[in-house]
Amino acid sequence: MPELPEVETIRQGLEKKIVGLTIEGVHTLNRNSFNFDSQKVIGQKVLNIWRRAKMLGVNLSGGKTLVFHLKMTGQLVYIDGKERLIGGHPTSDMRDVMPSKSTVLIFEFSDESKLFFNDQRRFGWIKLFKTQEVEANNFEKLGNLGPEPFSKEFTWLSLKEHLFKHLKTPVKVAIMNQSVIAGIGNIYASESLFLAKIDPRRLVKTLSDEELKKLHETVIESLALSLKYGGSTLSHYVNVEGNKGSYLTFANVYNREGQPCLGCKGVVVKISQAGRGTYFCPECQK
DNA sequence: CACTTGACCTGTCCGC
């Protein structure tokens, strides 16, 4: 599922809902999707919530940090203790009743509220780290991650520096590499290239400085617009309250194969790159 | 070495 705007929306939601609460219990329904000893987090208080690339970190009072990756279909949904579980969340877009067949694990807090980790495809994971292993600018344990698009480290020159390690890769595939730009995925790769008028099939080495400057701008632009609208819901993504994002209403090319281009008289085309669907307008994007 | 494909899973949709 979730790329940067979706994960960041969840982060902001969790910040409002669970900071200050104490974990009182953990119900594990599918042991394959996590590898930590759930007993180790019981009795610990939630201090703060961070995001790095598409991962979420929950810092706990005992010096431990829970890190979540939602992959394609992961959801984190919070339900206030006063609400009934049977029948689903009263104000939510979610179709499933919770706990559902896709519920992997449930955190219970001392005020009887609950946080559900649902994941239909079970690609997502939860890991427990020592907080000192994953704090400040030390995220090496989480992989080789490039600059955060909303940080001052993300400049057009830093984009060029990281991109140009992949000279012979199509630019769309390259910007989805998390070591190039942290947090970009399939939707915003297509959208930012459309806005920059760059053909996704172009090899990195053919990009001019002017094009790189434009791409740097449109990456930020597409992510910021999506964040404003609560992210994109293709099928599974919901925020912590169980509501979908509405950015896809504004998408120019993603999931619009065969439909008119919004920028010219062309038609949106879908191709496959590195096993993923890419959408673009061959008329606008050169 | 650099890049592409297959695997991991579950569910849905579309064509025959």
Add this chain to the structure above:
DNA sequence: TGCGGACAGGTCAAGT
């Protein structure tokens, strides 16, 4: 109505 195949916000390891 059923069945097979393609495909879905991601990321690895294995293969070319």
